[in-house]
Structure formats: C-alpha cells, structure tokens
Amino acid sequence: MTNSQTPIYLDHNATTPVHPEVVEAMLPYLREHFGNPSSGHVYGQRAHAAIEHAREQVASLIGAQPDEIVFTSGGTEANNLAIRGIAEFTENRRHIVTSTVEHPATARPCAYLERHGFEVTWLPVDSDGRVRQGEARPFVRGDTLLATIMLAQNETGTLMPIRELSDLAHAKGALVHTDAAQAVGKIPVEVDDLGADLLSIAGHKLYAPKGVGALYVRRGVRLAPLVLGAGHEGGLRPGTENVPYIVGLGAACELAGRDQETESTRQRALRDDLWKRLHTAIPGLRLNGHPTERLPNTLNVSFPGAKGSAVLAAAPEIAASTGSACHEGGESPSGVLLAMGREPEEALEALRLSLGRHTTQREVEEAAAALARAFHRIVRGPRQV
C-alpha cells in the first residue's frame, strides 16, 4: 500500500482493518445462521450459542468470567453505560474522579453528571501525559463513587498507572472504570491485575468491525441500563444482539490473545525504528507521550516549526492523523497535548503515527523518508525545493 491511491496506513489508533480471520468467522452469521438469539427454535439456538461462545472468548482475553461481559455497539456506548449506569446507584456517593485527557466518550458522560448533581474532579497529567498517583491521592474521597481513567491514551499511547489508581479508589470504597479501547489487543489487559470493576472494549481498535464493543462488569457491581427495552444482555443492553459482530469480536479477542505478545514486540521495534529515522532526519523532533510507558504501536511527535496538518498534506504517501479521528476537521490544538503542558503552537505541530499488524519494515522506511521530505520542504519554503 504505497501509492497515493492507497497510502501507507499509519492510523491504527483511529481504526483497524477487520482481520481476515475475523471476517471469515463472521460470514456464516451474515449468511446462513441469521436467527434471533431470543427465538426458541433452532435458528435462535444457533445464534444464541454463537454469542455465548464469543462471550467466553472476550472474557478469556481479559481474565474475566463470561457472565461479566456485556456486549454493546462500541467503546463509546460501553463508557456511557459504565459511567452513567453506575451513577444510578450512588449510595450517597456523588463524586467522580477522571482525568483531563479522557476520550469524549468518557469526558462527556462525566460532564453530564457534573451538570446533574455530581462533583467531578478532573485530574491533571504530567508532561508525559500520565496521571500521577501522588497527584490523585488527595482527590479520592470517602464520597467518591467512581474513578474513571483510561488505560492507554488514544493520541499519545501513554499508559496510565491504573493499578495504583485502583488501589487508591478501592481504599476509599470507590469503584474503578477504565476505558481500555486503545489498550486491549496491544498490551496484556487483566481485570484483576488492573483492579478494574468496569472496563470498556472497542471492537474496531482490535481488528473487529466498527459497531461492536463490550463492557466488563465485575460480579456484584450494580449498573442501570442506558438504553431501555427488552431484557437482552442481562437487562443491561436491550436490542436484538448483533450476532455477526459479536462473533467477530470474540474471534478478534482470541486472535489478540494468540498474537499480542509477538505483535507488540514486532510493532514496538518498528515504531522505535520509525522514531529513530525521523529523529535523525529532523533535529528537534519532539516525542509526545511517555518514553517507555506507552502503547507499543504509537508514536506522537511534534515537528519543530511545521504544523502536523501541513506535514501530512505534503506527504500524501502516508495516511495518519494529527490527533484523534474523533476530533478531525478542526484546526484547533489537541486538548490532550495542552493538558500535558504543550504550548498551542507546539500542539499544532503534532502528528500521530500508529502502527498495526500489517505494517512492514519497508513501510516504516518509506514513511520516515516521506515525512522527512515533507517537513524539510515546508520549513525551507517552496522556493528551495
């Protein structure tokens, strides 16, 4: 994929292709096995069995029990269900702790609760984009209902110290939700190791399709449904189940469990090579995100003296993003980078490169060369080209 028709895809944090094995797993459920899982007859039974198998596959990847998995229409819905669902059972706890670098799918539900009688503490992050346990400690209180902090930041790949934050929260009797949309499939994710009571998964970030996700709900945690209707998904998510995509999410989770270690080693090496090449070609290139506590596939850099959008426009060989795909279109600086203390100008110089399963060494070399060429063309000005 190296011509301008199909540029090198370095935008896997925006979305991943569906893995061919996932497509194959899904196809029988788009074709012959079309039953409604709620139907009592054989068509329904077959569909029901398929989603229960997928539930086991998803649970297995994150060290959960199948009955702790609720399928949703994606990561955004999973976050909404977790945060707004838990807020229905407050037991007089009306305080929520989150961070200043959450995805809108977490930040907006928190802001909604803030407008509806909850107090929300928005924890700052350090210059690497991490919430520090020490900074968080004074803000976790006896009336804290929920701490919701993402596991891996979507723009920078920075990993949050969820275990340490969970310990703080649990010591005060609060529950812990983590948006693991960017993490699952890229790093090992175990709900018990993290101390997560609720954890969101987005299918399309791990080679399943867009439009399916899951929420892990620890046994004993009480949630109210967000969408109201019939009794699907233990009453937590009504609506006829998306059988093909649920099957796909299960298959993707099984693949992730099989390949995650190999792939993260491989992608980290490629990513580090990309950084080395760019950094050599572009003196003053700055890394955005934690140098080591970071997703293995993610490289967010700021170009000294050139906007990320301009570099991208000048490098049509590359498909990447200046930030979150969900914020595309505007030319405003990334709020995530601002929260990390970057000046607006420097934030506008950022570019996110996110690698994936199909990224090759050759693509990395071509991408580095194309980006360096584009950068130098811009800073030298058009005359010198």
Next chain:
Amino acid sequence: MTNSQTPIYLDHNATTPVHPEVVEAMLPYLREHFGNPSSGHVYGQRAHAAIEHAREQVASLIGAQPDEIVFTSGGTEANNLAIRGIAEFTENRRHIVTSTVEHPATARPCAYLERHGFEVTWLPVDSDGRVRQGEARPFVRGDTLLATIMLAQNETGTLMPIRELSDLAHAKGALVHTDAAQAVGKIPVEVDDLGADLLSIAGHKLYAPKGVGALYVRRGVRLAPLVLGAGHEGGLRPGTENVPYIVGLGAACELAGRDQETESTRQRALRDDLWKRLHTAIPGLRLNGHPTERLPNTLNVSFPGAKGSAVLAAAPEIAASTGSACHEGGESPSGVLLAMGREPEEALEALRLSLGRHTTQREVEEAAAALARAFHRIVRGPRQV
C-alpha cells in the same frame, strides 16, 4: 428448508436473513474499505462517502431528506433516542401519549419518563389491536409533548392509524414519533403521509443485519443525544460509525423500495392462503389482529384448546414464535393480546407466523399441514394418535 435441522422459517417478524445483495454490498467495507469516516485521509473519505450514500438510500425509501437520517445501533436505540431525546426539550410540555401495545423499546423509555416527572397516557386498543382516533382525542392535550405509537404491531401486524393520530397531535402542538421497525419494507412508509416527526427503522427487520437502525428526525425537531461522546451523526449519535452495516442498511432500503410492492402482494397471497388452510383444518381458529389493516406477511392465530407453545413443540418442521422474540422464554400470556381483550387462556393459545421474501407456496402448504397435524394430535390427546 423443510427438515427438522432447518425448519420452515416463519418468524420474519423476529428477524430476517440478510439479503445476499446486502451482504455483497457490505463485504468491501468489511474487507478493503476499512477507514474511519472521521479520518481526513483517503481511507476515511471513502468510508465517509459510503455512509452518506447509504443515508440517501434510507431517506429515499421513506420520503425524507438525507440530513434527517441518524444512524443508530438498531430500532431499540432509535426509539430511546427519539423518546428520551425529545424529553430534554420540553418547553413545559410534560405529557406523553403512547399505547398499551408498544414494544418494550418504546414502553420502557415512556415508563422511565413517567418515573421522572412526565405524565404518560397509555391508550387502549380495540379487539383488533388498533388505537382508535376517537379514543385518543380526549387524551391529546395542550401540554402533550409527544405521541409515540407504533406503525405496525410486531405480534399481530395490526396497522395503527398514524396519520389520524398525527393530525390530533399536531393540532395540539405535540410531536409524533412512530416505531416503524416492523413496517418499513413491508408496506409503503412516507414520513409526510404519516405526519411523523420522528420514525424508527430497524435494519434486521428488513433484510439488513442486526445491530443497525436509523432514526428519522424531521428538520427543525430538537433532540438531545442519548449516548454522549464525540460529534458523530450531527452530535446525535457519537461513536465511530458502523460503516459496513450502514452500507447494508442503505442497500436493504434500496431493495425494499424496489421490491416492496411485488413482495407485499406475493406474501399477502401466501399469508391469506396459509390462513385459509389453517382455518379449514382447525375449526374455531381465531385471528388475532385486524382482518385487513395488517402487515401483509403476518398471521397471528389462537388455536382453540391448545397452547401455541404446545403446537409449536409438536410441529418441529416450523420455526415460528408464540409472540415477540424479545419476550421468549416465559410462559406468560402476551400483554399485547391481553390489551386487545383476549382472556389469558386464549392469549396463551396464540402463535405468530410471519412470512418473508424467501417463503414459498410449498412451505406454506407444508407449514399448514404440520400445524394442523400438531394441533389435532394435541387436542385428541396422545392415545388417539
């Protein structure tokens, strides 16, 4: 499909198979065209163009404008978005009118609002399952915010007089929502003819997959989003768009527009033949639903002296349902039939047979024979078989 492994499928109101042309339309978006529609690069642009094309196809089927279509994860979510979304903008109107035979995806959001400061009038239906305009008139008031009545009842197929109810509602300044999940694709549905301000579509009832739907929102109608996050779907439905299924829903709507008239004629003839055969073989068989103002594919009958579930169990050649798939599992009488004035015993005798695009004359004959055999075996008792 006539052996017990794959019984004759007469449960199309529970769910339909995905049409092969719909699968074909979707496959490129499950395979090569995997971009995130929010991404600025060519992968994103291609995905974006695909969902905008689908938006035109959906709009065209119901006589709407593309910008009036919001894609959702299904009919349940569409109903929730309509009812709860409209309730955020009340302008001091805090009264809702609905019926006693709505799907839980409408009834539960209404009940939720009833618990949160709204008054809800649950309109009765007549013995054919229709809300009568005359019955409704006194209940539509100056403070009525919304009338939400389904277009076609899912268990009986009875069609509601939405146009007449819309006229009542609009005369009082109220808005009109109709759950058209069962109607779209089976009968002509035009938002202006119906006078609908909001209308829900469920993909899997019209040969698109489970897990996609749409809400028609008339221009000028203000809604709040149900799920909160980034700005997708005009801010009304955040979350990365389910591109393949949206493409599939578009294709299914185009197919429905092309074939609806022919298919409804064909299925009505088959359905009426099924009724005739059953009625001849089983004296005292009773029709549940309106004799003429009814979906062309739906036949809900009560067997005199035998439970619907028993007849089904004794006719493994048939895949059908005793009522809504969403209520399966229990042995309680259908609330819809009770609302129509049936005695609990008679309601338990009901069986819903719903035909589809692939139903053949031969299947109808075999189904009628199998159901009649099963019925007579039950009422005669096991000794006489």
